Amino acid sequence: MEVCFFLLAHCEDARKTQPLIDPSWLEAASREVQGLKRFAIHLPVQAPDSDPLSKTHASSPCCALQWYFDDLGLLETALQTGGVTQGVVDRIANTAGANFTFAQQAMAVRAFATPHPGDGEMGRHTERCTYLVSYEGEAENFNLWLTHYLTHHPPLMAQLPGIRELEIYTRLDFRSGLTITRATAMQRNKVVFDDPVALAAALASPTRASMKQDFNAFLPYSGATPHFPMRSIYGNLKPT
Template sequence: MHVCLFLIGASGPHTPLDASALQRAASHVSGLTKLIVHEATRGQVDPRIPPSDDTPSCVLQWYFDDLAPLEAACASDGAIWRAVQTASIAQSFSQQVMAVRTLKASAESVVERCTYLVAYEGVAEDFNAWLTHYLQNHPPLMLQLPALRELEVYTRMDCTSGLPFPKSDAMQRNKVVFDDTDALMAALASSVRDAMRRDFHALPPFSGTTPHFAMRSMYGNLAHQHQ
């Protein structure tokens, strides 16, 4: 199972992110297979959920094939911190490492897409029951979303990190990915989304928020640079 480091930019005014500079700097991170740079989109794309006031300015997803190289890259003054500094990112981040369940992978190399990121930031009364229900019922519905290109589910895990950012503790995240904002909006207005909302309300008891964020996503596939 792959692992992913989320660096989640604070909401509010921020210096625009230089995604190209970050992708170039990330090419020196040993073991990094993919970096996705998400930037917040403007306006309401979801007819059922209004935009959140605390939408992250950006979200950086750093993918590795195993935990050991990720932990090495997250060391104090390690490769990821150097890449962030080299790219002159004037952002305040939080961090979380998560296990990746890839339920639908892209069949082609892409440069840019549109992503809907969801975080389950609460606490379940029985997390095993909650996760079992979720994995058995929710992804099969999400896979029916029109024009869906990618689907991933992330579960929290513990690891070491020397990055100078506070840790986030979402119990789960997921994302659905589409070609563009229009395709995302069409999927969110579909009858499949109605079924997803019904299943959401059928989840075992949990407390906390479930923010949804529409993001512009820029891809960098770095695996070939480490062969």
């Protein structure tokens, strides 16, 4: 099973939703990481009409970076002190015009088939619109929660019109040379679309209403569930 490293940068001034982070150097830095399989770089974007069924009002990350590895050992090697990852954190922190807080998390990746997946060729640079979701709290019984979730929710998510990718993540313990805060999200989700218009159409579809009905049937859980539309750059470094 793949593992994914999340590096999240939040701007302390919520009004500055677009700090001067150039994704081109993030892509170049990602391609320098030894053992990296693929990556995703996410920046905030406005999606028309957003999600009519979501009650989330939290501000989105100013930048979210996902690095994928074939195993946890490769990820931990990439997180050693003084490596590329620390350089990325330092450069974002020194971006003019904004103050940042950071969080890191390693998670197991569960990928699900979609009817019309995106292009996954080696070396491919693809721009998409991604909807990131995180479950920040705790389930009363996580084993039962996850079993119910994985059984019932992905088949509905895969029916969203225009969906390209679908992944669900669960947290892992990991070693890191980074001294930034560790995020503790119980679970994260990612659904990918061609552009913000396609995302908005999916969120307004009857399938999204069915997902909301299933959400209301989830086992006991307490905590925030922020939903963020993001402009994303995807790249593969080795065959999938």
